[in-house]
Amino acid sequence: MLNDDEKSLFLNWLDENGATVIKVARAYTLTSEECQDLAQEILLQAWQSLPNFERKAAPATWFYRVALQTAMNWNRKDKPRRSRQQPLLEVQAIATDCVDSAEQAQHRDTVEQLYKAINQLPKTDAALVLLYLDELSYREMAEVLGISENNVGVKLNRAKKVLNELMKGQSHEP
Structure with missing residues (x-):
C-alpha cells in the first residue's frame, strides 16, 4: 500500500504528465476505445510500480518509461486480436462557432x-x-x-x- 507521500507524488506526476499518457496510448492504438483502455493500463502500471521508483531518474523520465514499456507490452499481447479487427471510422464534430x-x-x-x-x-x-x-x-x-x-x-x-x-x-x- 502506498503512503500519503507516494500518493501525493503520483497525483502530482499525473497532473504534470497526464497528456503524455494519452499521447503514448494514442500512438499505440487504433481506436479511441483502445486508447482509453491503454491509458488506464499505463496509469495502473505506474501506480503499481511507484514503490519501486528509486529516484535515480527524473520522475518525468521514469513515468515516460513506464508508459512506453506498458504500451509496447500491451501492443505485443493484444496484437492477435487487433490483427483481425478493423478500426471504425471515427467522426469528430467540427466546431461551427469558430471562424x-x-x-x-x-x-x-x-x-x-x-x-x-x-x-x-x-x-x-x-x-x-x-x-x-x-x-x-x-x-x-x-x-x-x-x-x-x-x-x-x-x-x-x-x-x-x-x-x-x-x-x-x-x-x-x-
Whole structure:
C-alpha cells in the first residue's frame, strides 16, 4: 500500500504528465476505445510500480518509461486480436462557432494522419518519435529508452525518414 507521500507524488506526476499518457496510448492504438483502455493500463502500471521508483531518474523520465514499456507490452499481447479487427471510422464534430473551423479540421486531419503513421512504425521507433514530439533532449530520450545519445540520433533520423514517407502516403515495410 502506498503512503500519503507516494500518493501525493503520483497525483502530482499525473497532473504534470497526464497528456503524455494519452499521447503514448494514442500512438499505440487504433481506436479511441483502445486508447482509453491503454491509458488506464499505463496509469495502473505506474501506480503499481511507484514503490519501486528509486529516484535515480527524473520522475518525468521514469513515468515516460513506464508508459512506453506498458504500451509496447500491451501492443505485443493484444496484437492477435487487433490483427483481425478493423478500426471504425471515427467522426469528430467540427466546431461551427469558430471562424477557422476549416483550418481546425485540416489540422485535426494532419494530426490523425501523423498518429496513423506513427502507429505503423516499429514500436521502439514510435516511442522515440513521441519523445521527440515532446521536445525531450537526446540525453533525456536516451535515459528513457536506455540507449546511448548517439544511438538516439541515428534511430531518430531513420524514423523521421520513414515517417516522412508514411505521411506522403508511401508504404514502408519495417
